[in-house]
Amino acid sequence: MANPLLVEITRGGIVESGHRGALAVVDPEGRLVFALGDIERPIFPRSAVKGFQALPLIESGAADRFGLTDAELALACASHSGEEEHTKTAASMLAKAGRDETCLECGAHWPMLNQRAREAKGPNGDRALQALVAAGLKPSALHNNCSGKHAGFVCLAIATGHDPKGYIQPEHPTMREITAALQAMTGFDLAKATRGVDGCSIPTYAIPLRHLAAGFAKFASGVGLSPARAQAARRLRQAVAASPFHVAGTGRFDTVVMETLRERAFIKTGAEGVYCGALPELGYGIALKIDDGATRASETVMAALLARFLALGSEAKVVTERLDHRMANWNGIEVGRMRPVAALRG
């Protein structure tokens, strides 16, 4: 059975392309509020669960011991664009733990290409890249979009008395603690789950959307969590709301939405069309996956869910314009629209 269409792209008044997928929205009691498609099939949440993976950093006392700032905690939850402020912040986290980038095990990659930022700002959209090239440098592990998460893992390892070396391995005590947090939040038995390797070399576990959404409902509400874990979740939500630039980057959807909604929504994208979110005022958790992995579609579905469940005013145009997004060509002529299907708009 194919998942339902969630997003349509039109041109000349007909549908040119469409994206299928599934989504779950769960309340603090773990009840399904809204769902479309197959939410029981395990999917790899990828970077969308970085918030869960950062919980031990706070619960262990590592964040306090090293005096991590909101920006640093936001970076621990981030898939950042490798802009200068991101790499500096990752380096600062490592320095506070007495380490440097040589202990990062995420691999290096060039700063993300950011077409939207370039369209908005011209070449400054890729300032990070230009600076590297101009200096004749190659990217380091600090530029990896996961460097903040990895720096957080290194801080956690050191604060809990472990050699960080090999922290990306499933059996390393630090990774075991992170995996335990993911299992506790989602209530899904990861020992029996399919395990893959993520882009940054840590394990990623296939988990049903229903369970991921239930985890984010706990993250949003604290219901069902120990006081220490509920407090850690709140601190991460507040840190990201205070520093949304650090969780993504210039022009990116996570960043522009949270710059507007602040603590009303914690949202986090993941590779291959995954998006998760927490809505604290309702205690709702959201998890969605686009079958084909397209980010344009996962962002559109997340926008539809934010608009459906939150009372949004004219200040939230970055969200509401995605409900009927005008697509223009290089001459500025409208060529079509991108929009969520009617079933999503509610």
Added chain:
Amino acid sequence: MANPLLVEITRGGIVESGHRGALAVVDPEGRLVFALGDIERPIFPRSAVKGFQALPLIESGAADRFGLTDAELALACASHSGEEEHTKTAASMLAKAGRDETCLECGAHWPMLNQRAREAKGPNGDRALQALVAAGLKPSALHNNCSGKHAGFVCLAIATGHDPKGYIQPEHPTMREITAALQAMTGFDLAKATRGVDGCSIPTYAIPLRHLAAGFAKFASGVGLSPARAQAARRLRQAVAASPFHVAGTGRFDTVVMETLRERAFIKTGAEGVYCGALPELGYGIALKIDDGATRASETVMAALLARFLALGSEAKVVTERLDHRMANWNGIEVGRMRPVAALRG
């Protein structure tokens, strides 16, 4: 009815993402050789029919009158990456017609981001962009990926005694001639077709895959074409085979495949997951569209069809490696595979 799955991406041994779509392969007599999915629904072929749109440039005598080279004819069929050689070639075409870039009506955009080229070559993959930025310049219409096609339109207009101004409008005599060629090749009544606006502002008409494939079978074989049109198709195929860099750019699939297969395959990508091709040794035409618009999937399906219908040796690794493509992360660790479904491999 959903179209069938055509491409699967695995991770940890399970399917992480998948792409649905439809395809048609037609022989010189117009018979369907192979098809999957709905091939009767009209789709916008976008840039995949630039070869058809370039036929009048030759048939009118414009290409001879202005002494257009193979590289220039390839550029007339191109969605190029805006590299220096591309912009120079477009400027040369215009100069031969006594014009310059100010008469291009395609709009300007930054040179394409070319992640694969960057991965392969580091920052040189984006040399075109770096050069612009370093010089403090903005992109011009010459950088538009369609500038060669538009330069060809301008050459056609001038050679046939028309003012090129407004050539992007459906009613302009030059555009009418181009549309007539598209209609004749596909045998689809474009007066009744849904018309959209393409990225470069010219009209794009929704045409069924079956008709597009039939058109490329004529383009491959000459069967059913006038001698002049068959000769024009042959000249375009030979020009692209001689200058495959000009039809796309560094690291791009069109380019690397035709650098290897040369005249054995004329293939052309289009936006939103369209791909068309002509296989002269069989006289086959190919047309495919991925429902969600993903290029990674359209390339994989095209690779599968090339491997299915052509006898490929070890020299064609750029094609055959796509039949079971290894996906590695930033540490070079294999994280999964991307491959066409079994029904495609035949």
